[in-house]
Amino acid sequence: MELLAHAARDGAAPDLNVLLAQVPYCAWLGLTARVADGRVVFEMPFAPKLIGNPVIPAIHGGVIGSLLETAALVQTVWDTKAQSFPKPVDITIDYLRTARAATSFASATLARQGRRVVNVHATMWQDDEARPVAGLRGHFLLA
Numbered sequence: 500m501e502l503l504a505h506a507a508r509d510g511a512a513p514d515l516n517v518l519l520a521q522v523p524y525c526a527w528l529g530l531t532a533r534v535a536d537g538r539v540v541f542e543m544p545f546a547p548k549l550i551g552n553p554v555i556p557a558i559h560g561g562v563i564g565s566l567l568e569t570a571a572l573v574q575t576v577w578d579t580k581a582q583s584f585p586k587p588v589d590i591t592i593d594y595l596r597t598a599r600a601a602t603s604f605a606s607a608t609l610a611r612q613g614r615r616v617v618n619v620h621a622t623m624w625q626d627d628e629a630r631p632v633a634g635l636r637g638h639f640l641l642a
Contacts, residue, residue, distance in 0.1 A: 515532040515533075515534070515539060515573065515577075516531055516532060518573070519531065519532060519569075519573075522569075524565060525569060528543055528549070528562065528565065528566065529543060529544050529546060530542070530543050530566070530569065532573065534577075538574065538606050538607070538608065539570070539573050539574050539577050539606060539607070540604060540605075540606045541566065541569065541570050541573075541604060541605045541606065542602060542603075542604055543562075543566055543602065543603045543604070543605070544602050545558075545600050545601050545602055545603070547600075549562050550600065555597060555599075556599075556600045557597045557598055557599065557600075558598035558599070558600070558603065560592075560594060562598075563592070563594065563598055563603075563623060563632065563633050564590075564592050564633075564635075566603060566605045566623055567592060567605055567607075567621045567622075567623055567633060567634070567635035568587070568590060568621075568635065568637070569605075570605040570606055570607040570621040570623075570635075571590075571607045571619040571620075571621045571635055571637055571639065572584055572585060572639070573607075574606070574607035574608065574609065574619065574621070575607075575609060575617050575619055575639055575641075578609050578612070579609075579612065579617070579641060581641060581642065582642070583642045584642075585617065585639035585640055585641050585642060586639060586640040586642070587637060587638075587639055587640075588616065588637070588638040588639060588640050589637060589638050590635060590636070590637035590638075591635070591636045591637065592633060592634070592635050593633060593634045593635075593636075594632075594633050595631055595632060595633055595634065596630070596631075596632055597632075598623070598625065598632045598633070599625060601625045601626070602625065603623055603624070603625050603632065604623065604624055604625070604628070605621060605622065605623040605624075606621065606622060607619050607620060607621035607622070607635075608620055608621075614641075615640060615641055616638050616639065616640055616641065617638070617639050617641060618636070618637075618638055619635070619636070619637050619638075619639060620634065620635065620636055621634065621635040621637075622634050622635075
């Protein structure tokens with residue numbers, strides 16, 4: 500949170516990879532981020548520890564949900580220049596196809612921003628962004 504406060508005070512964008520490294524679960528997932536065309540794009544390299552179904556093998560649904568929620572939270576912080584992470588009000592995740600044992604990507608957009616609540620849509624894909632693996636719709640309370 501200190502990183503966000505410093506960035507907001509200085510009028511600069513926070514270093515997203517430093518921010519992700521400070522969140523233990525994001526570090527465990529191996530998440531990295533880059534900004535492309537005004538949106539934050541996350542990359543999660545495949546690792547055997549991410550497998551939920553070893554028969555297929557498929558990435559665990561909780562890992563998918565975590566990636567999508569992280570994308571939604573960080574994009575909200577990025578767009579609103581918030582000094583702290585917003586609080587989830589409600590989240591719906593649509594699992595559209597199997598997440599294979601491959602590198603995954605995610606990004607989010609703010610669909611609507613009110614004074615206190617934002618509506619965010621996030622998408623996860625692997626090889627082709629036009630073929631999403633899962634999607635998230637959520638509302639977050641701004642602090």
